[in-house]
Amino acid sequence: MFGIALKSVAAGIILAHNYPSSNLRPSEQDLIITKKLIEAGKPLDLQILDHLISTKHNYLSFGDEGLFIALL
Numbered sequence: 001m002f003g004i005a006l007k008s009v010a011a012g013i014i015l016a017h018n019y020p021s022s023n024l025r026p027s028e029q030d031l032i033i034t035k036k037l038i039e040a041g042k043p044l045d046l047q048i049l050d051h052l053i054s055t056k057h058n059y060l061s062f063g064d065e066g067l068f069i070a071l072l
Helices: 002-007 028-044 067-071
Strands: 012-018 047-054 059-061
Touching: 002 028, 012 028, 028 047, 028 067, 047 067
Parallel strands: 012 047
Antiparallel strands: 047 059
16 A cells, blocks of 8 residues: 555555445544554655545544544
8 A cells, every 4th residue: 555655656645445234433443454554654744635435325534533633
């Protein structure tokens, strides 16, 4: 993921994954991996801009929900 972003000269990355259920609540693992990826991007000067979780009918944005502030 970071390799492709660096080759593309990207300034940031938006993470996204889907949940097969309709539950949009981020799991503890979602929060942990998001924090790890935020930290991993810093020395590369790649900012994680958002993390999206999608279901068949809806989505959750970490940015919209203020979850990034808690992870920084």
